Amino acid sequence: MLGRTYERENCSAARALEVVGERWSLLIIRDAMFGGARRFTDFERSLGIASNVLAARLELFTENGLMESRRAADGAEVREYLLTARGRDLEPVILALSAWGDTWAAPNGAPIVYRHRRCESPVHLDLRCDTCGDSLAPGETAAVPGPGMQ
Known part of the structure; x- marks a missing residue:
């Protein structure tokens, strides 16, 4: 607990x-x-x-x-x-939380759209496999012990 x-x-x-x-x-x-x-x-x-x-x-x-x-x-x-840099590394966290909120907690649609500064297209997060490059859907990721596991 x-x-x-x-x-x-x-x-x-x-x-x-x-x-x-x-x-x-x-x-x-x-x-x-x-x-x-x-x-x-x-x-x-x-x-x-x-x-x-x-x-x-x-x-x-x-x-x-x-x-x-x-x-x-x-x-x-x-x-x-x-x-x-440590704080800026939270950008994917903010984007992921916002995307979840846009889907499940924004009845009128996204209140803010995050865009690529250079070309102004909307951005989205994409989980990918390091080896094969596949995009991963929810449920396709496993949690296994890492080097810090004690």
Whole structure:
């Protein structure tokens, strides 16, 4: 049975949830990634999130290397929160969660369409086999012990 935290679990998904599994977390990452949010007030305004919750999430993200905090580029006396490579690597997670939501939780259709910046065509995620290159449908993936299994 899981305790209050996942950090002792030998499961990468559970450990990832320790960092990004709280309410608001992936929305903050989404707004930093696609919405241009950088400053505390940007996130507050776009999400309507309580300031204490936002402060806690931004602190968690900086402590875990998903974001870096630095003085505003324009010299203002505020901090900007920028995604690191670790934070940007959550892009497929945001896209997958959005695709699921578009299918199962958006009765009027996709509220946001993600597009390729260069050609402006819609993008989608595609799971592929490393060896044969086949696209995999749900149910065609097996979970087997990896090198980190103890």
